[in-house]
Amino acid sequence: MPPSIFARESSEIDWCEDNYLYSEYVAEYYNTVSNVIFLVVGPLMMYLLHPYACTRSLAVHLVWLMFTVVGFFSIYYHMTLSYLGQLMDEISILWVIAVGYSVWFPRPYFPNFIKNRKNFGTIIFTVATFSTVLSFVRPAVNAYVLNCITFHILYIVVKEMKKCSDHSIQKLALASICLWLVAISCWLSDRFLCSFWRRINFCYLHSIWHVFICITVAYSNTLFSYFDAVYEIPESLPQVHYWPFKSHRIGLPYLAITKCTKSRKAC
Ligand SMILES: CCCCCCCC/C=C\CCCCCCCC(=O)N[C@@H](CO)[C@H](O)/C=C/CCCCCCCCCCCCC
Ligand SMILES: [Ca+2]
Ligand SMILES: [Zn+2]
Secondary structure, eight states: OOOOTTSTTOSSOOOSSOTTSSOSSOSSHHHHHTTHHHHHHHHHHHHHTHHHHHHSOTHHHHHHHHHHHHHHHHHHHHHHOOHHHHHHHHHHHHHHHHHHHHHHSOGGGSOTTOOSHHHHHHHHHHHHHHHHHHTTTOHHHHHHHHHHHHHHHHHHHHHHHHHOOOHHHHHHHHHHHHHHHHHHHHHHHHHHOHHHHHHTTOOOHHHHHHHHHHHHHHHHHHHHHHHHHHHHOGGGOEEEEEEEEGGGTEEEEEEEEOSOOTTOOOO
């Protein structure tokens, strides 16, 4: 009889960290605990982005709410290494990317046959639903496909940066790309060079990936919020600020609305 989808270690993927080393309840201890950063950054971004979300769309909050949910599913996944945990982790990532695209994908890159953002959102929703069904066919490839979406995101970043002469935004884009390079190197290295990392007794690369991908997403989503605000609500004079050290440009970046306008429709 095949193991239940809830069964511990029924996932097709086992990350490099040793299982059940520190607790009999937690399969991969550091890979589990490192997800706490999603539970901190998600709600904090919702708080910092409230003025922008009110001016633009409350769907901005949905992205960060789902981002927090990814953190919970990832905790469950690494705690159990179950097949269900793996699928919930991957499907939740797919949907947060889908909502991110619906909210922030810059209008100039819409295919010609798409008339407006609502139209675009419907197509993204259809593709995400179809991909959710497909994700059950070969779960082992899901994570690779999700990582490949980043190349499309990078393509849009490069196209937008060619038009942008603002130094602070250029720095934000460069920081996003560098952070992602560190994150993806950790993810790939954990996957493919595990025997090396085991030999030197350092099996924490996947937990380091959690930390770096979380910060990368905070940076890159702020970048896309900026592009979006420039296209959609330029009258609100959007600016990137940093929390907690606003003037030093260190910390968590977020989009601030510097001029209150009548278009503040949602709150
Ligand atoms: C118009 C563009 C809008 C962009 C919206 C992007 C929104 C992305 C939001 C969240 C993604 C969260 C990913 C966190 C993953 C945490 C869980 C995890 O680690 N799961 C692994 C298993 O434990 C699993 O193997 C990982 C799978 C791959 C995840 C791929 C994430 C892509 C993130 C995109 C980052 C963009 C970087 C852009 C750099 C300029
Ligand atoms: Ca493991
Ligand atoms: Zn993980």
